[in-house]
Amino acid sequence: MYLTRFRINTARREGRGLLGSPHRMHAAVNMSFPDLPAREGTGPRVLWRVDRNSAAEVLLFVVSPSRPDLTHLVEQAGWPAASETPGWQTYDYGSFLDRITAGSTWSFRLTANPVHSIRRKEGEPTKRTAHITARHQTAWLLDRQIDAGFTVAAKEPAARLLERGDEHQLVIRDKRDLQFAKASERRTVTLTAVTYDGRLTVTDPDVLRRTLTQGLGKAKAYGCGLMTLAPVR
Numbered sequence: 001m002y003l004t005r006f007r008i009n010t011a012r013r014e015g016r017g018l019l020g021s022p023h024r025m026h027a028a029v030n031m032s033f034p035d036l037p038a039r040e041g042t043g044p045r046v047l048w049r050v051d052r053n054s055a056a057e058v059l060l061f062v063v064s065p066s067r068p069d070l071t072h073l074v075e076q077a078g079w080p081a082a083s084e085t086p087g088w089q090t091y092d093y094g095s096f097l098d099r100i101t102a103g104s105t106w107s108f109r110l111t112a113n114p115v116h117s118i119r120r121k122e123g124e125p126t127k128r129t130a131h132i133t134a135r136h137q138t139a140w141l142l143d144r145q146i147d148a149g150f151t152v153a154a155k156e157p158a159a160r161l162l163e164r165g166d167e168h169q170l171v172i173r174d175k176r177d178l179q180f181a182k183a184s185e186r187r188t189v190t191l192t193a194v195t196y197d198g199r200l201t202v203t204d205p206d207v208l209r210r211t212l213t214q215g216l217g218k219a220k221a222y223g224c225g226l227m228t229l230a231p232v233r
Helices: 013-020 022-030 071-077 093-098 134-144 205-214
Strands: 002-008 047-052 058-064 088-092 105-112 115-118 127-130 150-152 170-182 187-202 227-231
Touching: 002 013, 002 071, 002 093, 013 022, 013 071, 022 047, 022 058, 022 071, 022 170, 022 187, 047 105, 088 093, 093 205, 105 134, 115 134, 134 170, 205 227
Parallel strands: none
Antiparallel strands: 002 058, 002 088, 047 058, 105 187, 105 227, 115 127, 150 187, 170 187
C-alpha cells in the first residue's frame, strides 16, 4: 500500500476546477494508475481526500494498492516548473499499517459522507439522506467505530464544555454540501462531506487496517471514506 501527498495550486484555474468537482478529481486520481485495482469490494481500493488547511495550502491525499504517477496533476494543477522534484510525495504505507497494534492511541482525520435511510411515508421505498446536524454526524461515526476497529477516545470530565454531546475527543472541522454533474449518467450528484478530527484507540488492528485501506461509509469515489492516522502529540 502507498500513501501519496500532492499540494494543489489553487491559483491555477485547473486546480480550482478539480476542487469544484469531485467527479473530475475522481477521474484525475484514477488516471494516476496504469491499472486500477479490481472493484470487488473485498480488497484495498484507491481512496482520496482533500484537506483544506488554508486558502494557500490545499492537499490531496491518496491511499492506493499500487504506486501512482501524478505527472498529469502536476502539469494541470501543480507547479511544473518550480523545482526538479516530481511535485508529490509517495510513502510506503504498508510498513506503517504493520505497526498498528491493539491498545495504541492515534490522532485521526476522516472525511466521510454520513447518511441514513428514511421512509417519508408508509409504503414508499426508503431514501438515502444526509445527516445535517453536528450531533447526528457525530453519532454516525460513533455508531461505526467498533465495527471499524477503534473507539474514539473519551474526554476527561473536567475538559468537557457541554453537559451532553461533548464526551469524546472529536470535532467536526469542516462540512461541505457538494453538487456536481456526472455527465456519463446525465444526472447531478449531491452529497454532504464531513471532516472529523479526533483521537482514537485501536481495538482490532486487522479491522482498522481494513478501514484504512477500504474506506468508511459511502461516496468513496468522491473523496469520502479515507481515514488517516498520525502520532499523538
